[in-house]
Amino acid sequence: MNAPSAQIIRQRKRPRFSASILSFSLVCLIGLIELVREGRARITGIPVADLSDAGESTLLLGLVILGSWLAGRLVRAIALPPITGQLLFGVVIGPGLWEWLNRPSLALISHDQLASLHGAELLALVMIGLVAGSEIDGSLVRQRARAIVLIAIGQVSLVIVTVGAVAYAYFRSLEEAAICATLAATCSSAVSVALLREMRHPTSFARLLLATTVTKDLVLVIAFSIVLFAVATTATATGHAWYWIILHIAGSVVLGCALALPLRLALQQIEERMVAVVLVVAVLIVILCTITETAPLITALTLGYTARTVAPLASASFFATARRLFLPVCCIFFAAAGAHIDCGALVMNWPIVLALSSIRLGAIWTGTTLAARAVGLPSPMVRWAWAGFVPQAGISLALAAQVLIAFPTQSWARSLITIMIACITLNEIVGPVLMRIALRRVPESP
Amino acid sequence: MTSPLIWLAIGSIILVAGSRGVQRARRMFPVMRVLGGGWALLGFGVLVGPHAIGVFDDERLMQVQPIVLILLTWAGIVIGVQCRARFIIAIPRALWKWIGLDLFIGLLLSVVAAGLIARIWQPDSPAAAHILLSGTFAAFALGWNPESRSLGSRTDAPAVRMAVLVQAGAGMLAICTVVVSSLALQSGYEDAQGSVVFAPAGGMLALAMELCAVCVVALGAREILRDSREDDARTTLITIGALCILSGVAVSFGGSPLLTGLLFGAAIGLSRRRLRTLEHLISSAEPAVASGCFFFAGMTLALPQQSTTLIGGLAVGAIVLLLALARRVLKPLMMNLALSRERESVAIDSCAARAPVRQAPLTIIVLLAFAIHDSSGIADELLGVATLIALASIALTFFPRMPREAHASMRVPV
Numbered sequence: 012m013n014a015p016s017a018q019i020i021r022q023r024k025r026p027r028f029s030a031s032i033l034s035f036s037l038v039c040l041i042g043l044i045e046l047v048r049e050g051r052a053r054i055t056g057i058p059v060a061d062l063s064d065a066g067e068s069t070l071l072l073g074l075v076i077l078g079s080w081l082a083g084r085l086v087r088a089i090a091l092p093p094i095t096g097q098l099l100f101g102v103v104i105g106p107g108l109w110e111w112l113n114r115p116s117l118a119l120i121s122h123d124q125l126a127s128l129h130g131a132e133l134l135a136l137v138m139i140g141l142v143a144g145s146e147i148d149g150s151l152v153r154q155r156a157r158a159i160v161l162i163a164i165g166q167v168s169l170v171i172v173t174v175g176a177v178a179y180a181y182f183r184s185l186e187e188a189a190i191c192a193t194l195a196a197t198c199s200s201a202v203s204v205a206l207l208r209e210m211r212h213p214t215s216f217a218r219l220l221l222a223t224t225v226t227k228d229l230v231l232v233i234a235f236s237i238v239l240f241a242v243a244t245t246a247t248a249t250g251h252a253w254y255w256i257i258l259h260i261a262g263s264v265v266l267g268c269a270l271a272l273p274l275r276l277a278l279q280q281i282e283e284r285m286v287a288v289v290l291v292v293a294v295l296i297v298i299l300c301t302i303t304e305t306a307p308l309i310t311a312l313t314l315g316y317t318a319r320t321v322a323p324l325a326s327a328s329f330f331a332t333a334r335r336l337f338l339p340v341c342c343i344f345f346a347a348a349g350a351h352i353d354c355g356a357l358v359m360n361w362p363i364v365l366a367l368s369s370i371r372l373g374a375i376w377t378g379t380t381l382a383a384r385a386v387g388l389p390s391p392m393v394r395w396a397w398a399g400f401v402p403q404a405g406i407s408l409a410l411a412a413q414v415l416i417a418f419p420t421q422s423w424a425r426s427l428i429t430i431m432i433a434c435i436t437l438n439e440i441v442g443p444v445l446m447r448i449a450l451r452r453v454p455e456s457p
Numbered sequence: 458m459t460s461p462l463i464w465l466a467i468g469s470i471i472l473v474a475g476s477r478g479v480q481r482a483r484r485m486f487p488v489m490r491v492l493g494g495g496w497a498l499l500g501f502g503v504l505v506g507p508h509a510i511g512v513f514d515d516e517r518l519m520q521v522q523p524i525v526l527i528l529l530t531w532a533g534i535v536i537g538v539q540c541r542a543r544f545i546i547a548i549p550r551a552l553w554k555w556i557g558l559d560l561f562i563g564l565l566l567s568v569v570a571a572g573l574i575a576r577i578w579q580p581d582s583p584a585a586a587h588i589l590l591s592g593t594f595a596a597f598a599l600g601w602n603p604e605s606r607s608l609g610s611r612t613d614a615p616a617v618r619m620a621v622l623v624q625a626g627a628g629m630l631a632i633c634t635v636v637v638s639s640l641a642l643q644s645g646y647e648d649a650q651g652s653v654v655f656a657p658a659g660g661m662l663a664l665a666m667e668l669c670a671v672c673v674v675a676l677g678a679r680e681i682l683r684d685s686r687e688d689d690a691r692t693t694l695i696t697i698g699a700l701c702i703l704s705g706v707a708v709s710f711g712g713s714p715l716l717t718g719l720l721f722g723a724a725i726g727l728s729r730r731r732l733r734t735l736e737h738l739i740s741s742a743e744p745a746v747a748s749g750c751f752f753f754a755g756m757t758l759a760l761p762q763q764s765t766t767l768i769g770g771l772a773v774g775a776i777v778l779l780l781a782l783a784r785r786v787l788k789p790l791m792m793n794l795a796l797s798r799e800r801e802s803v804a805i806d807s808c809a810a811r812a813p814v815r816q817a818p819l820t821i822i823v824l825l826a827f828a829i830h831d832s833s834g835i836a837d838e839l840l841g842v843a844t845l846i847a848l849a850s851i852a853l854t855f856f857p858r859m860p861r862e863a864h865a866s867m868r869v870p871v
Contacts, residue, residue, distance in 0.1 A: 036677055043673055043702075050666045051709040065522035065829075070705025072523075077698035287745055338690040339697050 101349020144315020165382030267313025402442025502755020533718020555795030592641020603627030609808025639716035781849035
């Protein structure tokens with residue numbers, strides 16, 4: 012046997028990490044963080060609860076990044092998508108689970124510390140948007156425009172009608188049912204792009220799912236704004252919904268397009284330190300969106316798509332670097348999303364949460380399958396396309412938060428949003444698993 | 458995210474520093490090679506810092522502290538990665554002698570100076586305070602600037618050998634400086650009331666825990682990266698995660714992020730199987746990390762309070778000049794002593810031989826690590842003095858004027 016082939020065999024035989032080693036590493040990591048915090052508290056006399064300085068922030072960030080990656084790898088061993096592991100890791104370290112179990116002191120991250128991760132979460136959301144935008148294949152969208160539109164219309168209309176009906180029966184309020192139904196129709200671009208990046212060679216099916224999700228979410232954000240405005244005019248709300256519509260949609264898209272030109276010029280001037288450039292662009296988007304009250308995800312999505320289309324050569328290394336940073340970004344974003352999950356609310360409202368989620372699932376399945384069959388997609392796609400629209404995450408949560416902003420004093424808004432967040436949480440956990448099965452079952456069409 | 462201005466400022470600085478225009482300017486003006494890069498950013502840091510325009514006040518500086526910690530840890534890793542068995546074996550005897558001499562004399566002078574100063578100003582200060590002061594002075598005294606290309610362009614074999622010795626010596630002494638200063642830093646910590654407690658025993662316990670934590674992170678990262686088959690994204694993730702944890706561990710135990718980074722880097726460098734993707738990632742970020750450290754050092758540094766009056770200012774200036782002159786005299790002397798038997802193979806008279814006169818840029822980074830733990834402002838003032846000494850030592854390198862070096866026709870490999 013010659014040397015190179017022996018080396019190849021050696022490489023193949025090299026053992027990959029088993030589930031037990033990954034679990035041990037995860038336990039070691041959590042133990043290490045606890046040891047450091049306790050050790051410091053013993054030496055300096057500062058109680059663990061009072062440690063909130065720069066060292067504590069970096070320690071927690073390290074825990075979130077490495078821990079959620081290990082958890083993602085761990086669940087991969089049982090054929091689940093890494094996102095599920097990252098979300099579950101977030102649930103375990105976050106305050107929601109331990110508060111529900113009446114053991115708040117066992118949470119590794121407190122509510123205050125979770126709030127301090129908000130900046131990192133926003134950055135992660137923007138990075139996901141940038142990568143998602145760059146992944147949208149313009150030619151595929153043009154080719155499959157009919158399929159995208161029909162699938163989006165099919166499932167959105169059915170979800171709105173069925174979920175709306177159930178919500179009306181439960182809440183006995185047309186306004187609440189309308190908000191609930193529109194929120195249920197949204198799905199997650201972040202999850203789609205994360206699962207797409209997980210595949211070494213994304214199939215045209217995966218790209219179709221992403222394009223449909225992005226298109227649908229853009230339309231739904233507009234629809235949600237209109238619903239919110241309509242409700243605001245009937246109920247006595249703060250009434251800045253029109254401002255919100257214009258800024259959030261038109262403003263986000265315009266800002267994203269406007270940023271593409273300076274980005275192109277900057278990329279022509281800068282030849283090194285691309286990691287820094289990507290981070291700076293992400294930070295700038297967050298700042299501009301905070302100042303102009305626009306949506307960071309939509310802005311980043313638009314910028315990613317425009318820059319990739321307008322300057323494919325100049326932006327190539329920029330997006331390559333963004334994709335390299337995508338893994339840590341996903342770890343932060345999904346672990347933080349998991350840490351935000353309110354397990355108490357999920358358990359307390361489980362009958363209505365289960366009912367709404369099941370109805371939503373059924374409506375997505377029926378609407379998508381009918382539309383896919385009508386446009387003549389290949390049969391594996393027809394069978395599995397629905398599973399790509401079950402996940403919910405960032406954009407759904409952001410829209411839910413807008414209800415609380417628009418109706419800060421109304422008690423119905425608070426209870427409605429608790430139920431909706433519980434539904435989103437359930438779809439957040441179940442959705443990626445279903446989507447991954449779909450992506451695996453549908454081969455690349457010739 | 459509470460202060461967008463901070464991020465905007467940092468962002469634009471990074472973008473401008475990496476732009477083609479700045480690179481072109483650096484190539485056009487020779488002075489930029491000596492004072493460019495880090496020094497320019499240090500100047501900019503001073504300008505936007507709390508002592509000048511004030512774009513960054515103390516509160517905003519606190520907000521960016523996690524970034525400073527991560528940069529310092531990264532700097533430690535860059536230094537630690539140099540600990541490779543084949544590098545250490547290849548170091549000639551003469552260089553070991555030179556490093557040993559510099560270390561011995563540097564430490565001796567630091568301890569004596571710390572003892573004298575403590576006896577004059579604070580006669581009843583505890584012994585641990587002397588250790589801390591000695592460690593701080595050691596950061597001034599040990600090592601030198603590794604860069605010698607800006608001083609001359611002789612390419613004959615003895616001159617090139619001299620430049621290589623200067624660079625290798627600076628690298629090894631950088632490791633010594635980080636270890637010595639970090640050990641000293643460990644002798645004291647801030648308690649719940651915010652006052653400094655000098656407890657070397659507690660410090661050593663904290664150091665032991667710090668070492669355990671670094672070992673766990675380094676072993677875990679090494680094993681994962683071995684399995685990753687040089688995967689770019691995973692290497693980036695592990696590096697960022699490890700950086701965050703290492704910097705958190707260091708600060709939690711009152712230690713220096715430079716030391717935890719150095720130990721992690723050494724574990725990677727001494728690894729039997731080379732992790733090329735990680736090493737490339739670490740080395741490619743080196744200029745950005747150095748620039749970042751200098752920028753934050755510029756914002757943190759302060760001139761001694763005494764320098765506000767004319768006489769005080771003159772006194773501070775005189776001390777700075779004296780210390781720079783001491784470098785000008787002692788460093789070449791030590792070099793001559795160590796390399797006396799190598800005169801035929803090493804060009805002691807070349808311009809590269811003057812590089813040890815210049816203070817190591819690492820001094821500023823070490824003092825920045827001190828400043829993170831110190832809320833009294835003394836470390837900020839020491840950082841200011843270190844900057845002045847570094848600038849004075851650069852000026853003294855060119856005094857007396859260097860001979861014009863003959864350009865050899867071809868480069869001779871060492």
